[in-house]
Amino acid sequence: MEQLYELFGIDRVEEFRAKLEELKKVPGSMISILNEAQEMFGYIPFQVQELISKETGVPLTEIFGIVTFYSRFSIIPAGKYKISLCLGTACYVRGSGQILEKLKENLGINEGETTSDGMFSLEAARCLGACALAPVMMINGEVYGRLTPDEAVKVIQRIKKQDLSQAAAEVE
Amino acid sequence: MDKVTVTIDGITLEVPSNYTVLQACREAGIDIPTLCYAEVINEIGSCRLCVVEIDGVRNLPASCIYPVQHGMNIRTNTPRVREARRVNLELILSNHDRNCLTCIRNTKCELQDLAERFGIADIEFQGEDVNYPLDDVSPAIVRNPNKCVLCRRCIAECQEVQNVFAIGAVNRGFDTLVSSPFYVSLNDSPCISCGQCITACPTGALYEKDHIQRVYRALADKRKHVVVQTAPAVRVGLGEEFGMPVGSIVTGKMVAALRRLGFEVVFDTDFAADLTIMEEGSELIERLKYGGKLPMITSCSPGWINFCEKYYPDFMENLSTCKSPHMMLGALIKTYYAEKMGWNPEDVYVVSVMPCTAKKVEIERPENMHDGIQDVDAVLTTRELARMIKEAGIDFVNLPDEEFDQPLGMSTGAAVIFGATGGVMEAALRTVSEIVEGKPLDKIDFEEVRGLEGVREATVTVDGLDLKLAIVNGTGNAKKLLDKIRSGEVEYHFIEIMGCPGGCITGGGQPIHHPNEMAEVRKLRAAAIYQADKNLPLRKSHENPAIKQIYEEYLGHPLGEKSHHLLHTQYTSKPLYRVTR
Known part of the structure; x- marks a missing residue:
């Protein structure tokens, strides 16, 4: 205990x-x-x-x-930012497979893992109900649609920057 | 039981209405292929090799779990059935590590047999391969997930039969794996090293940790005196590895083979079984007389000891303090016998041939070290000894019978029955009754404690006292009984518990048979054990002249100081998991 x-x-x-x-x-x-x-x-x-x-x-x-x-349970702590990338049919045919590969490469982790600094975790979702925006990913409840592999990486970089400046603001 | 009429490949027959289609087919003389199926314990219909066609049923049902119905028309050899079975087998084979030549189960593998039977010439599916690391940390059991076909027979043994819960199915789909929780090694899991998973495995995914190489090294070392001892159950199992019928007694050939392999001295663990009876019998009498902890529970089975230390720590004081017989003999070989021969104990190398995998762990227990020396240096399973005999090219079946060396090779019928469930109890009763009552027994056989049921009870009157006894085999059955004792539902004076179902005769180190054949194998090997008892001139441990001699010359008396030092041990509760993540 x-x-x-x-x-x-x-x-x-x-x-x-x-x-x-x-x-x-x-x-x-x-x-x-x-x-x-x-x-x-x-x-x-x-x-x-x-x-x-x-x-x-x-x-x-x-x-x-x-x-x-069950994929909804995890045995490792989720990252501060939880990325769920949709691999449902609509997203998949519009290239979410390539996005997954790019994110894995960029973050240096596999599906179901968390980056060593605890910032990002990556999981594959099966349809987020936003097929019109395919391919989509969701990060901490916020939806990002009509993505390309490069745009997905940009989103990640933007979050990193924001997080840094927020942390800096908190220190001040 | 009601009967129903079914037609199988044009043959009409009557079968009991509670039969599965598989059972009906086998009754009709058709050997439906199966892989995952193990009667009662693992009827899960997962490998899909037993599929058949049934009129009015759209898909191909797995016959092992499909109940028969009156008027059913079953076809087992149609193109559709053959094709489905072949595809299913090819799928299982497609991500299987097919290095059969270097596999421990080469030529003794159910998957290989099926591939041969189906005439698999080419595997169409070139998908992803599995490549998991070997789990070889446990001193007893090695797991190779790349040879695993996910039939789950090992899980059924571990969970349903033994109630150990060391392994289960984890993950999902292609990533499904048989593993301990959190992917820890078996060594850090609740595993009790009983090895029942090994005997349930159809392939080479589970096997004992090799001790053959270290034994060969010792045999080649000119400075070493290599002494071997053999457990009671080995002599009724070993012959099967050489094509002899189940239940063959091969004591003499086994001794001859061991001499030919180069062992300097061949002793018998049966001697130490007699010694165990002297010590454990005296311990029981003391506990009864002086109000010691009851019920007293036997401690010969290291699988059971591991189970008790992990799951029933509140029973530590109930365990007899006696070491298991081969550990006793190891200690005596390195002290009493080494002194007698003028050998330096460090130059003595003791090998135990055992029907058991848990003994490989037991020899490393720190409680059993004497001045940094292990009582026993290596444990060969019955299967490992057979491999050595085969490699050496010894014509086992035609060997002449030879005798054990003396004095630690002399034994009685009471010792040999240690190999079957109920044997230790009966051996103890033969000696305790005579010692306490001071007169010879009217009847040597205590039929009331024999049998193969998982839990048996008996009451035997010794000198006016009604001794309440229980005999248990298999740790799952032990759990049932211990829970009842915990709740105060039942009370006993003396309990025999063996870790493996059937006792040592069907231990985790014995020759492997299909799980469905085990009931029959148990019966035959047990019959052989009791026959071996009958064949011996002396059948009570305390009448063994070599036992009398060792107490006179060396040990003094049972439970004496020397005994305490060499023949007794202690137990400590152990956590289920050695992880804190």
Whole structure:
């Protein structure tokens, strides 16, 4: 528990435990529990899965199987900026495959990974419901449409710059 | 059971209504190919090699999970069926590491057999290959994911049968992998090294950590005195590797083969099994007399010990403090016997031939070190010994019978039955009853503790006391019983627990058979074990003259100071995962 407190703070951990206490009474609620964990912590690390396993009696091996089966769960912390690039049919036929390759190259990470400075994480989405703007990507809820590989990289660079100047402003 | 009538490839027959199509086909004499299917434990219909055509069913159902229906018309050899099976097999083969020549299961592989049976000449699909690193950190088990066909039989053994949950299926689609959580090595997982996953694997994705090379090195070292010992269960399994029928007793040939391989002295772990009975029997009598921790639980099976240390730490004090028999013998070879021979213990190299993979981990336990020396230096599984005999070109089947060396090769029938579930219990009863009652037994055989069911109970009266006993095989069954003890539902005085289903005769190091054949294999090997017991002139451990001699000459008495130092050990609870990420 100490490691969990250290990772996420006592309040957040206790809030999760309270929810877990309720949810575990409902049979077949593992997905709901994992949803809570994903939302609350941004990812579901070993310590959280171990806690869920102890509380529910479901072996960690099974929980890990579920977590890695569904793309909405993650075992590594998401970046400060979460990029989801649409690889749905409409976006894909309009070249989102090339955008993915370009982003991977530019950020130096693969799908499902986070840059070492913790700034960006990259995941592939299946249709964001904005097919008219294809190909699209979404970063922290904001949609960027009609992209080309180069434009996608420009968006990333713009965010980097903004983030820097914001940080500088905070220091002042 | 109600019967239904089905027609299979034009043959009409009656089968029980709860049959699957696969079972019906096999009854009709048609050997439907399967890969993932393992009766009861893994009926998941995932490999799709057992597909058949059924009138009125649009797709090709997997016969292993499709129930029969009255009037069903099944066809198993149509062009559509053949084509589907071939495509499915080619897909499985397409990303399989096909370096068969250098594979440990070469010529003993179900996938290879299927490729041959289907006459696969060319693999059409040239997709992405898998290239995962080998997990060879565990001292007992190596995993090669590139040989894995994702049949999940190992997972079924690990989860459903053994309740260990060391491995499961992770990821999705092409990235699906059999792995421990967070991709940790088996060594850092809840794995108890029982090796049941190895015997369930149809291919070479799981196998024991090699000790053959270190044994060859020791044998070639002129300064070393290489002493070998063999577990009870090895003598009823080894012959199968040379084409002999399941249940063949090959004790004499095994001893002869070991001498031909160059081992200087050939001892019998059975001697130490008799010794275990003296120590463990005395421990039980002491606990009963002086109010020690009960129930006392046997400690011969390192797979079980690992399970207990990881999952049932509150039972540490219930475990007998006796080392497992081969560890006892190792300790005695490097002390008592080395002194007798005038050997420096550092020049003595002890090899144990075991039906077990967990023993490879056990020999490294720091609790069992004496002045930096291990009791046992190498553990060969029954399969590994067979490989050495084959490589050396020894004509095993036609070897003459030879005898073990003395004095640590002498044993009784009570020792050999250690190999089957219930054997340790029966051996202990033979000795404890006679010692406590002070008169010879009327009947040597304790039939009530024999059998192959996972959990058995018996009550045996010894000197007026009703001893409540339980016998368990397989850690999944151990879990069932221990949970009941925890909740206070049941009480016992003495429990025998063996980590593997069936006990050592079907341990993780024994010759491999298809999971569907295991029930029969267990029966035959157990029958051989009890036959070996019957064949021996002495059948009670305390009547073994070599045991009497070693207590007189060296050990003093059971549970004495020397015994405590050499033959007993301790246990500590262990975390399920050795990771903190």
